[in-house]
Amino acid sequence: MSLDILLSRLDGVRHTGQGQWIAKCPAHADRKASLAIRELDDGRILLHDFAGCATADVLAAVDLTFSDLFPERGLDAHHHPVRRPFNARDVLRCLAYEVLVVLQIANLLLRGGALTESDHARLLLAARRFQSAEGIANE
Ligand SMILES: [Zn+2]
Known part of the structure; x- marks a missing residue:
């Protein structure tokens, strides 16, 4: 810092x-x-x-x-969060799986499948993960 x-x-x-x-x-x-x-x-x-x-x-x-x-890592010695602690590349790596989840559900819908409650909840979770990533990735 x-x-x-x-x-x-x-x-x-x-x-x-x-x-x-x-x-x-x-x-x-x-x-x-x-x-x-x-x-x-x-x-x-x-x-x-x-x-x-x-x-x-x-x-x-x-x-x-x-x-x-505080140094740039997840938590300081008092367990307070540190701003933007994570490397942007690591954040992208973590979100790569979320893209696959979204793609899988999209493929299901494309083949005429029905969106279940749990599929819908999983899509919302993926959306929340993408939204939170912006706030924790550093340059
Ligand atoms: Zn002073």
Whole structure:
């Protein structure tokens, strides 16, 4: 992520150690660097403004959100979902089977078969899976 993006949007950034930086807080008129930034080994990013700004306000000032502080995988250490965690190619692989389901039902109808309740429910499930995929696939 986002550590590079975060650092590029802050002023007065100084690297102070392994995985540690300080910078001017973007959420108040900071004359000295009062914002501490820490990248943990698991990829999470911690922010603390020693002048007292809330982390949400610091993030908003640089146009980021809490999800930008977590590494790009399904769940963070606190089991919160991460935005768009999945590789678009993997999403397409997962949806390939859904296309076959839709095709099979279409073939059934083409041969004059009747759509059963369970076929219809399965089509709705496929549609929901396609719709949800757009929200979880990353670039
Ligand atoms: Zn501040």
